[in-house]
Amino acid sequence: MTANELFSRMGERFGHYADCGVVCANGEPIRSVVCEIEWYMLYHMMTDRNALYVVHHPVSDFSLRLSGINPDEKQDDIRSDAQNWLLEFKARDLNMNLAVAHTMADKMLEAELSDCLEGARGPEIVTRINAFFNRFFNPHPAMVILPAARRLIDQGAPAQVVLGTYGYEPKEGVIYVDQCGMEESDQAVTIPHSLVDVAAMSLWKTAALSFVSES
Numbered sequence: 001m002t003a004n005e006l007f008s009r010m011g012e013r014f015g016h017y018a019d020c021g022v023v024c025a026n027g028e029p030i031r032s033v034v035c036e037i038e039w040y041m042l043y044h045m046m047t048d049r050n051a052l053y054v055v056h057h058p059v060s061d062f063s064l065r066l067s068g069i070n071p072d073e074k075q076d077d078i079r080s081d082a083q084n085w086l087l088e089f090k091a092r093d094l095n096m097n098l099a100v101a102h103t104m105a106d107k108m109l110e111a112e113l114s115d116c117l118e119g120a121r122g123p124e125i126v127t128r129i130n131a132f133f134n135r136f137f138n139p140h141p142a143m144v145i146l147p148a149a150r151r152l153i154d155q156g157a158p159a160q161v162v163l164g165t166y167g168y169e170p171k172e173g174v175i176y177v178d179q180c181g182m183e184e185s186d187q188a189v190t191i192p193h194s195l196v197d198v199a200a201m202s203l204w205k206t207a208a209l210s211f212v213s214e215s
Helices: 003-014 039-043 059-068 075-079 082-096 102-117 122-134 146-156 192-215
Strands: 023-025 032-036 051-055 096-098 159-160 177-179 188-191
Touching: 003 023, 003 051, 003 059, 003 096, 003 102, 023 059, 032 039, 032 192, 039 051, 039 082, 051 188, 051 192, 059 082, 082 096, 102 122, 102 146, 102 159, 122 146, 122 188, 146 159, 146 177, 146 188, 188 192
Parallel strands: 032 051, 051 096, 159 177, 177 188
Antiparallel strands: 023 096
């Protein structure tokens, strides 16, 4: 299974998103998957032409597509940040496989956490969120409960996970599980951004390796 074939299988299973995909590929069969959050984490790691190197935060032309997903991202700002293309230049020079998993990975995490919180209300939401992220780090960085969300927790309100969703319209009586610093409502329980990224990429890697093992 090549990089393009693997990413296509992932897209069929978890959805296709504009800011995700294969940046470059060498056509070699994939035997391992290496995932990191930022481009510079992979820059000096690419040594195996049978590995698929996957970065969470979009690079290259995929970074330009962020503006169509998140209105806060501006194309002019992205274009002016030359480092967004450095990883692609290095991968092409070394004839490596490189891909971006941003929104696909976030949506995978959003779906799993939503399943975990199904039927939960009030304080049980916090308990289940902590247990969920304990799978990845135990102990893990603490969530932040905004004042309006704390009141809703005390009232036994339900939760909606929006870790991979931008521009949602908050509804009264709903607790939103979002990323710290990116929340769009004061009714939010916020998860540290770094924890969200690492958990999302862990899920992505596990799923990708299952496809590799089947090939």
